[in-house]
Amino acid sequence: MCAETVDPTADTVDYRDTVFLPETPFPMRAGLPAREPGWLERWEKIGVYDRLREKAARQEGGRTPFTLHDGPPYANGHLHIGHALNKTIKDMIVRSHQMMGFDARYVPGWDCHGLPIEWKIEEQYRAKGLDKDDVDVVAFRQECRKFAEGWVDIQREEFKRLGITGNWADPYLTMDFHAEAVIAEEFMKFLMNGSLYQGSKPVMWSPVEKTALAEAEVEYHDLTSHTVWVRFPISFLRTVERSKAINESKRRAQEVAPNFELIGYEKDEYDAEEHPLLEGASVLIWTTTPWTIPSNRAIAYSHSIPYGMYEIEEVSEGSNAVVGERVVLADELVKTVFPNSGVTKSKRLEAINPHHLVCKHPYAILDPLWDENKQERLSNLRPLLPGDHVTDEAGTGFVHTAPSHGDDDYQMGLKFGLPMTYDVEADGSYRADLPLFGGQAILTAEGKEGPANVSNIKALHGAGALFAKGKIKHSYPHSWRSKAPLIYRNTPQWFVAIDKSLEDGMGQYGETIRARALKSIEDLVKFTPPSGRNRLHAMMDSRPDWVLSRQRAWGVPLTCFTKRGAKPTDADFLLRDPAVNARIAAAFEADGADVWYVPGFKDRMLDGLHDPDAYEQIFDVLDVWFDSGSTHAFVLRDRADGTADGIADVYMEGTDQHRGWFHSSLLQACGTKGRAPYRGVVTHGFTLDEKGMKMSKSLGNTIVPAEIVKDYGADILRLWVAQADYTADQRIGKEILKGTADSYRRLRNTMRFLLGNLEGFTEAERVAPADMPELERWVLHRLAELDHVVRKGYREYDFQGVFQTLFTFCTVDLSAVYFDIRKDALYCDPAGSLRRRAARSTLDLLFHRLTTWLAPILVFTMEEVWLCRFPGEESSLHLQDMPETPADWRDEPLAAKWEALRRVRRVVTAALEVQRTAKEIGASLEAAPVVHVEDAAALAALKSVDFAEICITSGMVLTGDPAPTEAFRLPEVPGVGVVFELAEGEKCQRCWQILPDVGSHSHAHTCARCDAALTGMGK
Known part of the structure; x- marks a missing residue:
């Protein structure tokens, strides 16, 4: 304080230099975009993350480990706003648990294999006029590896710029040699436990990418499809022919399912003479995929739906329906089928039980054996079979069944022994030797509609089978990479059976993968929000066997060999030899998965153990979801900074990962560990624009994290995350960010007040809580309340609740009440007064709690606040823990009293x-x-x-x-x-209170309190 020269006769005296005004270098204007990179460099220089690990190792008794296992982003392209949301939430989880006393480890990782990267390299080849198939596969894979490495480096820096803490120097990559070796080992566990099999079933297939896709790689968009109503003529066979047909169906069924019992048509068959109305009549089916008609093998119906035969009496001009014809369909659907077919008048002739019917394929009139293997002479019969999936909500009540092109159809095929077809090639075209349609494309290489649908519609018309046609706009599966439509296609693929009992000694939670997964979901995993449990449970409860194989080049190969000449159902079809498996794993560990493609590798692996010529080497690659699903093994289990039991405390990703990473990790671990690899699952929603619309480049409403960081700073982006309810979809945009920035400024002002009024505070000033005035003790009570709320919120990942609680405390309890009241004492009381010392002591306690409580959210700003008070080359707030808050600070009677005073x-x-x-x-x-x-x-x-x-x-x-x-x-x-x-009274020129005693003291124009303060200063 400076001495004042006072003229007692003057009307006013300037006492400003005698007041304890706040002093701090902490600026009101944050300048985050320019200043944040400096803090990042500082943290890297002093090694904050590593020092925390060292601190945990030194601590007596150790710290309880807490591990958030990172779901790997894909190493392909710059970060989008979803990445920023995801990684920021993860960072808040890790930082908050570290500051609550855990050893919170975070190893970032990347998914590096798979089609998106392969697709990019293919695009580069095509641009140069090269064909990928003409390039050595190892050279091609190395190009993919180099591409992924480049994007890992770019994304790493983009993540670090957001203030994300973690072991950035040693992340995990699914393409690391050790990772590839472990992925192969995990795959070979399925090989050895008997759950791996080669099967032929319809899978989601991309003709553009020429590979099967997992459900998690599929997105749904509206598509306009052809619709057709098709006549399947009811067939009457001579007794001998009927008997042959029945026996052939039984034979086929019993090959697949020995317990099969034909529900069909050998008893009480309709007879043409007894049921003359059936002769010349047709069963009507409806489909949105005319291209699947060639693969039809049956018609499904429902026991619970009433069906009738209807005679057409009147039609509109242009209708394909014929006056006088008789068709069979569900009674409930007549009101929709006939108006769409141009039928203006009809009458119901009789009820029909489809159980007894047999139809002919509509193309039989064009070629009696048009689509058949010549050794199967009875193939144009199409039985009507009961199916639980048939309803009378749409269509005709009859479902055209092509087991090779739909899951419900496939299940019908398994149940009733219907033969599979192989009519569609990998590029989405019919096989060349398919009569009538050979070589025609269903979907083109560009993902556009080929001629197959229209050709089938024309053929149906030519065969007299087209009852009606139209178009429909509906939700349809597309590849999330190429954005092209998909088809269901029957191909030989490799599967893991999830309902097969496994004799692996890990049956504590069930004998099958599905049982273990459901038990894990029900009893072993905590879900945030709780709705995630039901979502994942429903998916796991109804999912089919896991398709592991992809027909691509960039990935971990299916490291197995099959016996030449053996069938997939033969016991010795797959080579199961632990010694061979060990050689493969060792080779991958040394040189990576590329060695699988080096000529002579099979011979090396089997040398001295088996005859290499007796086995075929599989060159399909694993679904990348198997890669990421295996990360628990090579990250949690194998790394020094992993976990003792290979199980993470939490997996945290977007809600779409219930069918993605959460799902594949659960399947994979239940097959190799016997349970889920996580104890907690946290999910966030999607990020929308300010109007609630999905972000899209075509709409121009995308928000890029780098732009937000450039304009506002990463702490504003982090604060937006903390203010949002991440469990639902969030909105972001310029106006929302302006509101976030305003909240930030108010918080910054709170911290600036603390810093300004703590300047020069020492332990000698400290006042014990018991000796403090009531107002201070009320603040301590609030701190004790908040300590419980904040810790509970962080433990439960409720960042919105934590932030709103602290923001309200800062703006209402502190700025509007405590700071407002105590400014006078802090500025004007004598330095040694109890009231001022108690206030400063309270500000110090506030400082240590608010900085650590807010540090997981505002990582840069709270570091700046800390360093303004505790500078030093090695100093960092992020090396601190949240201070323990004594329970005896709570004083409910005092709190009740002060609530009444505030009212x-x-x-x-x-x-x-x-x-x-x-x-x-x-x-x-x-x-x-x-x-x-x-x-x-x-x-x-x-x-x-x-x-x-x-x-x-x-x-x-x-x-x-x-x-x-x-x-x-x-x-x-x-x-x-x-x-x-x-x-x-008169206004005190120092504290500005208007009091009767002002002017009656030795210091002119002061009150008694200020006069004493000035005297104490030696003024």
Whole structure:
């Protein structure tokens, strides 16, 4: 403080230099975009993440490990806003648990194999006029590896710029040699436990990418499809032919399912003479995939649907229906089928039981054996078979069944022994030797509709089978990479059977993969939000066997060999030899999975153990979801910074990962560990624009994290994450970010007040809580309450709840109440006064808690706050823990009292605001109101404190007398009335209070308190 030269005769004296005004280098303007990179460099220089690990190792008794296992982003392209949301939430989880006393480890990782990268390299080849298939596969794979490495480096820097902490120096990559070796080992566990098999079933197939896709790689978009209503003629066979057909169906069925019992048509068959209406009649089916008609093998119906035969009596012009024809369909659907078919009048002839019917394939009239293997001479018969999937909500009540091109159809095929077809090639075209349609494309290489649908519609018309046609717009599966439509295609693929009992000694939670997965979901995993449990459970409960194989080049190969000449159902079809498996794993560990493609590798692996010529080497690659599903093995299990049991405390990803990473990790671990690889699953929603629309480049509404960081700083982006309910979809845009920035400024102002008023604070000043005034003890009570709320919120990953609680505390309890009241004491009380020392002691306690509580969210800003007070080359807030808050700070009676005081204070401040608006006063210190309080207990509480100080007035009269009519009241605070009065006396030139004693002391124009303060300063 500077000495003042005072003229006692002057009207005013400038005492500003004697007041303890806040002093801090902490600027109000943050300048985050420019300053944040400096803190990043500093953290890297002092090695904050590694020092935390060292700190945990040194701590006596050790810290409890906490591991969030990173779901790997794909090493392909710059970060989008979803990446930023995801990684920021993960960072808040890791940082908050570290500061709550855990050894919180975070190893970032990347998914590096798979079609997106392969597709990019193919595009580069095509641009150069090269064909990928002409390039050595190892050279091609190395190009893919190099591409992934480049994007890992780019994305790593983009993630670090967001303030994400972790072991960035040693992340995990699915293409690391050790990772590839472990992925192969994990695959070979399925080989050895008997769950791996080669099967032929329809899978989601991309003709553009020429590979099968997992459900997690599929997205749904609207597509306009052809629709056709097709006549399947009802067939009457001579007894001998019928018997042959029945026996052939039984034979086929029993090959697949020995317990098969034909539900069909050998008993009480319709006879043409007894049922003349059936002769010449047709069963009507409806489909949106005319291209699958060649592969039809049956018609499905429902036992619970009433069917009838209808005669067409009248049709509109242009209709394909024929007056006089008879068709069979569900009674309930007549009202939709006939209007769409141009039938204007019809009559129901009789009820029909489809159980007894057999139809002919509609193309039989064009070629009696048009689509058949010549050794199967009875193939044009199409039985009607019962199916649980058939409804009368749409269509005709009959479902065209092509087992090679749909899952329901496939299940019907398994149940009834229907033969599979192989009519469609990898490029989405029919096989060349298919009669009528050979070589025609269903989908082109560009993902457009080929001629197959229209050709089938024309053929149906030519065969007299086309009852009606149309188009429909509906949701249809597309590849999320190429954005092209998909088809269901029957191909030989490799599967893991999830309902097969495994004799692997890990049956604690079930004998099958599905049983273990469901048990894990039900009993072993905590879900945030809880709805995730039902979502994942439903998916796991109904999912089919896991398709592992992809017909691509960039990935970990299916490291297995098959016996030449053996069938997939033969016991010795797969080579199961632990010694061979060990050689493969060792080779991958040394040189990576590329060695699988080096000529002579099979011979090396089998040399001295088996005859290499007796086995075929498989060159399909694993589904990349198997790669990421295996990360628990080579990250959690194998790394020094993994976990003791190979199980993570939490997996955290977007809600789409219930069918993605959460799902594949659960399947994989249940087959190799016997349970889920996680104890907790946290999911977030998707990020939308400010209008709630999905972000799209075509709409121009995408938000790029790098642009937000450039304009606002990463802490604003992090604060947006903390303010959002991440469990639902979130919105972001310029206006929302402006609101976030405003919240940030208010918080920054709180921290600036703390810093400014703690300048020079030492332990010698500290006042014990028991010796503090009531106001300070009320603040400590609030800290004790908040400590519980904040820790509970962080443990439960409720960042929105934590932030809103702290923001309200800072802006309401502190800025609007405590800081507002205590500014006078902090600025004007003598340095050694109990009240000022207690306030500074309280500010210090606030500082240590607010900085650590907010550090997981505002990583840069709280570091700046910390360094303003505790500078030093090795200093960092992020090396600190949240301080323990004594439970005895809680004082419920005191809190109740101060809640009552604050209620009355609101009436007083509202009354003064009316006078300020009316220009009667400029500041509350000009007032000395009379406060009427009817409740005696409340009045006593007010009189027990300096309520004028609390209301920031220069004086106050408290009375239990009834309030006069003109008194100001607030409806929500009954029993309190305020009568405005001006303060009497002169204005103290140092503290600005208006008091009667001002001017009667040795220091001119001061009150007694300020005169004493100046005297104590030696003024």
